Amino acid sequence: MNKKQDLTSEQKHILHKEGTEAAGSSSLNNEKREGSYYCVGCGTKLFDSKTKYESGSGWPSFFESLPDVFETKTDHHLTSIYGQTIVEYHCKKCGGHHGHIFDDGPQPTGKRYCNNGICLLFTAKV
Numbered sequence: 001m002n003k004k005q006d007l008t009s010e011q012k013h014i015l016h017k018e019g020t021e022a023a024g025s026s027s028l029n030n031e032k033r034e035g036s037y038y039c040v041g042c043g044t045k046l047f048d049s050k051t052k053y054e055s056g057s058g059w060p061s062f063f064e065s066l067p068d069v070f071e072t073k074t075d076h077h078l079t080s081i082y083g084q085t086i087v088e089y090h091c092k093k094c095g096g097h098h099g100h101i102f103d104d105g106p107q108p109t110g111k112r113y114c115n116n117g118i119c120l121l122f123t124a125k126v
Helices: 009-017 076-082
Strands: 035-039 045-048 070-074 087-091 097-102 112-115 120-124
Touching: 009 097
Parallel strands: none
Antiparallel strands: 035 045, 035 120, 070 087, 087 097, 097 112
């Protein structure tokens, strides 16, 4: 897996400065193969392809992460803009920012992990 020195400037900005890639810019939006998604910053496995779905948001979306891989906090900037609490999530191992969690996802969780695709590495199941 990539190490921090291998990250692009955009990946560094998103992971370490809590940036956001442009909607619709990730090739992972159209990824339909079975496999796993990993943190580009440290290689931690974050999502299983079984939990990915098309949310229409423009970012790769998942209704569930693997257990105990993320820490969360309130995004005070977006909360002030939208007038509701917006939760962001970070890789527990490296602290890299991945995206935001919304309560408009499908069952069984009702959650939408809206992830910056540039912060994920996809490995197809063989």
